[in-house]
Amino acid sequence: MKAGKSIYLFLIPGLILYLMFFIYPTLSALFYSFTNWDGLTADFDFVGMANYVEIFTKDSIFKKAFVNNLEFMLFVVIFQTLFSLVFALMLTKNSTASIFLRALYFFPTILSSVSVAFIWTYMYDPNLGLINKLLDLANLEFLTMNWIGDGDIAIYSISAVQVWFHTGQMLIIFVAGLQGIPKDLYEVAKMEGANKWQTFRKVTWPLVAPAATIVVAYTTIQSFKAFDLIFAMTRGGPNYSTEILATLIYNTAFRSYRFGYASAESVIFMIVIAIITFTQMRLLRSRA
Amino acid sequence: MKLKNYLIMIVVLTFVFLAACSAGSDEASGSGDGEKEISFIHWRGEDKEVFDELITKFEEENPDITVEMTIYPSEQYQSTAQTQIRDGEVGDVFTSFPGAQFKIMDKAGLMEDLSGEGFLDNFNKDLIEAGQKDGKQFAVPYQLVFNQPVYNKGLFEELGIEPPNDWEGFLAMNEKLKENGYTPIAFPGADIGAGQLMNSMMMNNAPDEEIFTKLENGETKLTDEWWVKTLTQFKELADKDYFQKDSLGTKHDGAIALMAQEKAGMLASGSYAMASIKEQNPDMELGLLAPITVSADEAEYEGIHTTTFMLAVNSNSDSKPEAKKFIEFLSQKENAEKYANETGQHLTVNDLEYESEELKSTAHWMEKNTRFHPRYLISSADIQKAVEASIQAVIGGQDPEQAAKEAQQVVDQFVE
Known part of the structure; x- marks a missing residue:
């Protein structure tokens, strides 16, 4: 029982890794955000708050990317949570069919983002793509669209891919939550004469709420940081309609070579994610 | 005693680790048996086959040099090449787009000054200006493209x-x-x-x-x-x-x-x-x-050209002489003709004989009043x-x- 102070030594490896891979890069980004470093040469000047001022006063693309990010996040959070909950409700039992379908829905999660992006880019292709071809075949030509080439809908088309990609993962969390609900509660509800909707509202939902909070929190952060799908499918186009903060920061750093400015964008991005995470944590605690 | 044993073990493991690392780096540079391996990176996936053949020929002529070719999609190349080339591990010979990418690579000091190299005489001097900065030749445009x-x-x-x-x-x-x-x-x-x-x-x-x-x-x-x-x-x-x-x-x-x-x-x-x-x-x-967007009498230019696929030697490379030898090889008439005719590209190399129908039928564009690709400026x-x-x-x-x-x-x- 007497481990003594030496027990803290076991924290050192983890602490070193945390300092190296989180604290140091974070502080570096903060430091460089006050410079005009180009990322290529060793020279840079301190520019004070100039990068931040430019972002908030002159950078119209940053604002556009931020709004796109919010739209992307809302679409993904709403539909991913909804679909994963509905599928989980249908697949809670451990029957052979349910287990097979759960595995099937989980399958996209194990694919690489780039593969998913390529598959969907071809499916969305207006001339050769499967989606418009199927709509044509079904005499639903009026529904055919320029899925990722039309600036008004491109961000939602990619959001739909993100939902398809990760719904299976969230479904597993919901299934775990649903399977933890005691069966007696359903029997009592049945004896009390509750219908299906009342049973869901009064029994299932309150008890699956902690799982729902985890799903919402995780999906929110995941969708805010989405980079790979957008980068591989549209690179932020057309006309910045799918540009989100993560792709914008990448372009600023690795195409424009404005590392100082990209660092300032990253710091703001980090603060936004921290606020969202904090809000989610508060929600999680209030449900516990 | 126990502590002493642990210390000895840590020291031995550290040496083994360092030795393994150093062996790995030797292997990576391909310097075993006096053989040098150079890395050649570019974005022309469609040219892989002809480059494979040219590389085989180059290796036969230079048995002490091997060429490792890596091809990236052009979009990816534009955004990541600089970062990869910078540490000198890849891209002893690399290619650059003219314009923004060339300027960034120049600013980062990634390109060896090739001024005075004999192989520059193999190129049409007027067509390799896009690779110059302050009178020095840092990269040699290889392809002549009409962007229309x-x-x-x-x-x-x-x-x-x-x-x-x-x-x-x-x-x-x-x-x-x-x-x-x-x-x-x-x-x-x-x-x-x-x-x-x-x-x-x-x-x-x-x-x-x-x-x-x-x-x-x-x-x-x-x-x-x-x-x-x-x-x-x-x-x-x-x-x-x-x-x-x-x-x-x-x-x-x-x-x-x-x-x-x-x-x-x-x-x-x-x-x-x-x-x-x-x-x-x-x-x-x-x-x-090319679309002429004005009336015929107002038109100054008939088309657009670019000199691109600019060959450069990595200033951080350990194999600069071998890298230059490879560029020289590509600039030799016979090899350049093979590349041009099999890929359907006009080149900046002098006195080439084009055999492919497309190259012959578009060769007259070299005589027309074309303008250098404005976007690259x-x-x-x-x-x-x-x-x-x-x-x-x-x-x-x-x-x-x-x-x-x-x-x-x-x-x-x-x-x-």
């Missing part, structure tokens, strides 16, 4: 169409193609389309070759007549359905397929796409044309993107003046 629409010669002959020399004629030509059931222009709007067609669309609207330098200095604006007119003409092409349906969702491969299937009369990319079209449809006869990647985005905006339905205004907002961010 490719057209289906057979179809044009069948319909009795001659490439026009003014804007009215260009519109009439598109209308005729459309009336006959063809997509006039296959436009790869999802990737390279805007960045390619903009060059020939603006060349006569803004004949001043310094126009983008002036834009970056604040001496002209995208809201000025030259760019608003260019955007208005792009919108006219889109509104009249001269581009294929949903053109902003079509990538270059898709547009090439439309052209090769003879569904489209023109492909809005450049001469570099001709080999891919011919691969899919060997019977097609292809030519080059935009040094800021952000401004380049804003300019292209304004084209996508008008094709997507936005008013040209509004699109120009929004793009100028981005430019203003960078103008002091």
